[in-house]
Amino acid sequence: MQKLLASVFTWPADEPALIGGECTDCDAVTFPSQTRCPRCGTTTMAELLLPRQGTLVSWTTQGFPPMVPFAGDPTGEHFEEFAVGLVQLGNVVRVEGRLTEKDPTKLIFDMPIELAIVPFFTDDAGDEVLTFAFRPNAESSQNGSPT
Amino acid sequence: MSTDIAIIGIGLHPFGRFGDKSAFDMGADAVELALHDAGVDWSDVQLAYGGSWEAAQTDPLSGLLGLTGLPFINVFNACATAASAIQQTANALRAGSGNLAVAVGMDKHPRGSFKVDPTLVNMPTWYAENGQYVTTKFFGMKINRYMHDHGVSIGTLAKVAAKNYRNGALNAKAFRRKPVSEEDILSAPVLNYPLTSYMFCAPDEGAAAVVMCRAEDAHRYSDRPIYLRATEICTRNYGAYEVNTSWAAIEEDDSPTVYASAAAYEQAGVGPDDVDVIQLQDTDAGAEVIHMAENGFCAHGEQEKLVADGATEIGGPLPINTDGGLIANGEPIGASGLRQVHELVLQLRGEAGERQVEGSPRIGYAQVYGAPGTAAVTILST
Numbered sequence: 001m002q003k004l005l006a007s008v009f010t011w012p013a014d015e016p017a018l019i020g021g022e023c024t025d026c027d028a029v030t031f032p033s034q035t036r037c038p039r040c041g042t043t044t045m046a047e048l049l050l051p052r053q054g055t056l057v058s059w060t061t062q063g064f065p066p067m068v069p070f071a072g073d074p075t076g077e078h079f080e081e082f083a084v085g086l087v088q089l090g091n092v093v094r095v096e097g098r099l100t101e102k103d104p105t106k107l108i109f110d111m112p113i114e115l116a117i118v119p120f121f122t123d124d125a126g127d128e129v130l131t132f133a134f135r136p137n138a139e140s141s142q143n144g145s146p147t
Numbered sequence: 148m149s150t151d152i153a154i155i156g157i158g159l160h161p162f163g164r165f166g167d168k169s170a171f172d173m174g175a176d177a178v179e180l181a182l183h184d185a186g187v188d189w190s191d192v193q194l195a196y197g198g199s200w201e202a203a204q205t206d207p208l209s210g211l212l213g214l215t216g217l218p219f220i221n222v223f224n225a226c227a228t229a230a231s232a233i234q235q236t237a238n239a240l241r242a243g244s245g246n247l248a249v250a251v252g253m254d255k256h257p258r259g260s261f262k263v264d265p266t267l268v269n270m271p272t273w274y275a276e277n278g279q280y281v282t283t284k285f286f287g288m289k290i291n292r293y294m295h296d297h298g299v300s301i302g303t304l305a306k307v308a309a310k311n312y313r314n315g316a317l318n319a320k321a322f323r324r325k326p327v328s329e330e331d332i333l334s335a336p337v338l339n340y341p342l343t344s345y346m347f348c349a350p351d352e353g354a355a356a357v358v359m360c361r362a363e364d365a366h367r368y369s370d371r372p373i374y375l376r377a378t379e380i381c382t383r384n385y386g387a388y389e390v391n392t393s394w395a396a397i398e399e400d401d402s403p404t405v406y407a408s409a410a411a412y413e414q415a416g417v418g419p420d421d422v423d424v425i426q427l428q429d430t431d432a433g434a435e436v437i438h439m440a441e442n443g444f445c446a447h448g449e450q451e452k453l454v455a456d457g458a459t460e461i462g463g464p465l466p467i468n469t470d471g472g473l474i475a476n477g478e479p480i481g482a483s484g485l486r487q488v489h490e491l492v493l494q495l496r497g498e499a500g501e502r503q504v505e506g507s508p509r510i511g512y513a514q515v516y517g518a519p520g521t522a523a524v525t526i527l528s529t
Contacts, residue, residue, distance in 0.1 A: 006273035020394075028385070031394040032271065039385045039396075060287030061340040062278055067263075071276035083340075084284050086388065086395065094388065094395040096279060104340050109295050120277075131277055 005071070005120060005131040008032045015052060016117045018132060020093060022048040029093040051090030052115045053137065059085035059099060059107050071129070072121055087113050087134050100135040112137040152237040153365035153372035154527070156185025156358030159489045160253075161320040162476040165352050170202050170479075173354035174253035175211040177482075181249065185358040185368050192358070193245030195219045196236045198228035198252045199481035205251060218244070226428065226517020227380060228252060229484030230525055233357065234378040240361050247364075253354035254479030268391055268519055282518060283347060283431070285390045287339030290433025294341070297448035299436055301341050305329040306454050307432040308346045311468050314461065315475025317502040322351050322477040332432075346432040351477030355485035357492075373492045376415035376510075377526040381407040389520025404441040404514060404522040411512075411524035412443070419443035422526075423508030424494045425465060426487035428516040429472040439467070442514050442524070466504045469494060480517075487513040488525060495529050 008031070010016050021033025024046050028039040031050060036043055065079040066072075073079040083102040088094045100116055101107055113134040120131040158180025160173040174197070182189060189212045197205025197219065206219040224231040229252035236250040265275045274280050293299060309329050315321035327345055335343040358368075365372035383389045386400030412418055419442070427442065429435035436454070440447045444465055453459060459467040470476065470490040473483065491511030493499040511527040 005276060006271065008271075008273065028396065029394075058288040058292035059340075060284050060291055060342075061337060062281060062284055063336060063338045063340075066275065066278045066281045069264075069272060069275050070278050070280075072278050082278060084279060084288070086288055088397065091397060094397065096393050096395075098277060098279075109292065 162353035230523030315471025383520030
């Protein structure tokens with residue numbers, strides 16, 4: 001059985017998307033959604049599905065295990081380095097998340113990326129837990145070389 | 148709020164690892180040193196502000212120094228805790244809440260990175276489960292893009308870290324007291340690309356304190372008071388990408404450091420060119436590089452040449468982190484900003500010994516920055 005790390009993306013779906021929030025007063029967008037607008041403070045946030053495509057604003061690697069409650073290494077014995085990026089989704093919002101690529105030589109500033117729903121870990125019940133991540137998008141990069 | 152405030156006593160418990168010694172015992176030692184430096188007794192102190200991450204309250208220090216019944220108020224503002232304690236103490240003195248006050252910070256962190264429940268800073272639990280609730284990765288991302296945009300090399304980050312270890316070697320109260328070569332810094336394990344383990348500060352233990360009064364009273368206590376010319380704290384604006392966030396707006400705004408710095412220069416009536424000795428938040432070597440520009444000491448990208456030319460060394464025109472900064476001292480969060488002020492007061496008094504900046508420095512500048520995007524700038528002068 002599959003589970004979601006959190007209900008912050010649509011799944012199952014052919015074209016999954018992150019579930020953000022948009023202020024219906026001032027158009028500020030957040031991820032995930034929140035009760036109040038971070039710009040104008042009103043309670044006028046509505047759910048918004050975020051664009052699936054974007055560009056890589058910045059990134060780094062995570063070379064040591066994050067503190068509990070990090071879920072990627074429940075036994076504390078099998079930590080695998082991963083990468084984290086800040087991506088700009090369309091012209092809507094920037095979102096921080098894991099990257100599917102961790103090799104610094106393959107991560108290029110402003111390269112096209114696409115949302116991916118990926119297996120993260122297997123929980124105590126033996127269920128596969130899925131998380132969201134961003135994948136360098138080879139198809140898009142053929143159309144416009146990254147700068 | 149124009150009344151000038153003076154620092155008339157400083158005390159620093161060494162930073163590092165001290166076995167079973169409690170944060171309270173370190174804090175009491177720091178206060179005692181500061182009281183001695185000011186030539187006053189604890190019973191003379193009329194109000195106190197204290198800050199700590201690990202201690203639930205700092206008031207129990209009274210049980211070690213004397214239960215005098217004074218108002219002892221806890222301040223917590225993450226990495227800006229100590230700077231906030233100084234600001235609150237100054238404002239209380241201006242308001243006439245007392246005539247003689249202590250600001251103290253202390254901490255005793257467990258080894259390794261800080262462990263916190265993300266819901267305590269209003270972030271969802273999944274943010275930590277997903278491996279994103281890691282302060283250091285924010286610094287990795289920020290300097291990575293900054294280097295790309297402004298032509299700063301990894302070699303410059305190694306030079307900055309090596310400089311701070313060298314300065315720490317001159318500081319008997321520093322945590323790291325051995326010089327580390329640029330080669331060793333570059334070849335150390337990468338924690339958050341491009342930052343290696345030797346480019347980061349570590350959470351550790353320590354305490355620092357100051358005794359303050361209104362400037363008009365300063366000469367009753369000290370023949371060399373140092374004056375607090377500005378103390379400004381800013382949180383993040385909409386559009387800033389800062390620590391502990393899962394998103395950022397498309398339209399970018401400056402870091403809170405930029406705002407705190409501009410406000411502090413205005414309050415002090417000085418500019419970056421007037422500053423003689425500088426303390427910047429070097430959570431990592433990249434942060435020191437970025438903060439040089441965010442605090443107005445150079446344009447973005449000029450750091451590459453300035454660092455190569457040795458401008459930020461003790462003997463250079465922009466002496467930065469003369470006591471080794473966070474990289475050599477570590478970061479007991481509650482005490483860190485007071486450690487910066489302690490070093491500036493020593494420098495402005497001409498008492499910094501082997502690491503004394505020449506030419507009788509008159510104006511000192513200290514900046515802290517931390518989660519979730521809070522900056523504080525303090526400006527001192529003779």
